[in-house]
Amino acid sequence: MRKGKKIFILLIVLTFLIEGSVSLFFLQRSREIDQDTVAVNDVLKTIEENFGEPEKYPADLSYSVIDNDGKLLFATEDGISTSVNEAVRNNDTILDLTVDGSAAGKVLFHNATRERIGKWQQAIAVTVLCSSIIQAVLVISYMLYLRKTIVKPFDELSDFANRVAGGDLDIPLEMDKGNTFGSFTEAFDLMRTELKKSRAAEKAAYDAKKDMVAQLSHDIKTPVASIKSASEFGYELAKDEKVKERFNLINFKADELTVLVDNLFVESVKDASEIKVSPRENDSTTVREAILHADFQSRAGDFTIPECTVFTDKLRLQQAFDNVFINSYKYADTEIKVEAKIEGEYLKVAVRDFGPGVTDEEVAVLKEKYKRGANSEGKDGAGIGLYLTSYFLKEMDGDILITNEDPGLQVLFLIRTK
Numbered sequence: 001m002r003k004g005k006k007i008f009i010l011l012i013v014l015t016f017l018i019e020g021s022v023s024l025f026f027l028q029r030s031r032e033i034d035q036d037t038v039a040v041n042d043v044l045k046t047i048e049e050n051f052g053e054p055e056k057y058p059a060d061l062s063y064s065v066i067d068n069d070g071k072l073l074f075a076t077e078d079g080i081s082t083s084v085n086e087a088v089r090n091n092d093t094i095l096d097l098t099v100d101g102s103a104a105g106k107v108l109f110h111n112a113t114r115e116r117i118g119k120w121q122q123a124i125a126v127t128v129l130c131s132s133i134i135q136a137v138l139v140i141s142y143m144l145y146l147r148k149t150i151v152k153p154f155d156e157l158s159d160f161a162n163r164v165a166g167g168d169l170d171i172p173l174e175m176d177k178g179n180t181f182g183s184f185t186e187a188f189d190l191m192r193t194e195l196k197k198s199r200a201a202e203k204a205a206y207d208a209k210k211d212m213v214a215q216l217s218h219d220i221k222t223p224v225a226s227i228k229s230a231s232e233f234g235y236e237l238a239k240d241e242k243v244k245e246r247f248n249l250i251n252f253k254a255d256e257l258t259v260l261v262d263n264l265f266v267e268s269v270k271d272a273s274e275i276k277v278s279p280r281e282n283d284s285t286t287v288r289e290a291i292l293h294a295d296f297q298s299r300a301g302d303f304t305i306p307e308c309t310v311f312t313d314k315l316r317l318q319q320a321f322d323n324v325f326i327n328s329y330k331y332a333d334t335e336i337k338v339e340a341k342i343e344g345e346y347l348k349v350a351v352r353d354f355g356p357g358v359t360d361e362e363v364a365v366l367k368e369k370y371k372r373g374a375n376s377e378g379k380d381g382a383g384i385g386l387y388l389t390s391y392f393l394k395e396m397d398g399d400i401l402i403t404n405e406d407p408g409l410q411v412l413f414l415i416r417t418k
């Protein structure tokens with residue numbers, strides 16, 4: 001950059017020097033006296049000696065001869081002054097012509113200084129014009145050079161900074177170490193790389209924290225439900241009023257804890273896409289175990305799971321069955337029927353209760369976030385259980401199908417086999 005700047009300044013100075021030198025030269029030439037006084041006097045003397053004999057007049061200079069009446073007697077060439085008035089206008093040299101001591105007329109010596117000045121002025125104008133064009137070309141070239149090496153890279157840096165500020169950390173900044181901003185560009189891109197690493201680490205930590213909170217809050221729900229069920233059973237069996245009060249207090253606190261855990265769980269899974277699901281090959285006995293753990297009130301009775309290999313995440317599958325069984329306990333409060341069979345690439349597990357079910361319109365939206373049936377009024381819940389169940393199964397290449405039965409509601413698990 002500094003080298004290019006020095007070259008540009010040097011070229012501008014050179015054009016100014018050339019322009020000034022040529023202009024001074026032509027101005028100096030234009031001021032030179034065009035006529036030689038000795039030669040003029042020699043011509044005048046020769047004319048006086050040979051007056052009346054034009055053939056003997058010298059032709060070394062441009063002049064004309066007129067008599068006392070202003071009549072033209074002789075002219076060396078056309079286009080020169082032929083009268084005193086013309087000679088005065090053209091700044092010619094006017095000398096008296098004396099023959100034998102008497103005035104015989106005048107000799108008008110042509111002054112070519114004006115014509116020469118015009119030529120010098122024209123030459124100066126051409127020189128100035130050419131040097132101005134050269135200077136303009138140099139200035140434009142330098143401006144284009146500055147745009148390419150400074151303005152354009154700076155604009156690219158500005159656009160890059162705006163993209164980074166907007167969160168776009170994937171597109172690298174093209175580096176050109178040949179321009180002024182080369183090293184600066186590299187530093188900017190290193191900043192982008194470090195920001196991307198930092199953001200990825202921050203997101204991983206945030207996801208891990210949310211996943212842990214979701215897992216813990218969900219894992220707490222099942223034992224709390226068991227405690228509540230046991231306290232209700234103990235309350236019915238107790239005969240002493242003080243014991244009943246204790247069981248009732250346990251039941252009340254279990255309800256409070258359930259609400260708190262539900263709130264924590266909902267906040268931790270607002271964006272379900274952040275919950276990590278890691279399916280792998282498992283034996284189908286894991287499906288049976290998940291159902292048995294979810295059915296802590298033992299309402300499902302006996303059921304059989306066909307032997308096969310399933311593609312599941314054990315933790316997420318357990319959470320999925322927990323959601324379905326807790327919903328059945330809460331909204332249907334009936335016995336539960338579990339049936340399983342293998343069809344095609346799926347192990348199909350049907351979980352059905354015998355409660356009032358929901359309307360056909362509600363069935364269509366139960367898998368959406370925060371959607372609940374009309375029978376949920378007055379009962380705790382956030383409308384996220386079946387939404388998460390569907391999400392977990394889809395992440396394991398499966399799904400759930402919800403249908404109204406007569407009577408009851410059925411949730412069909414489609415678990416992919418290997």
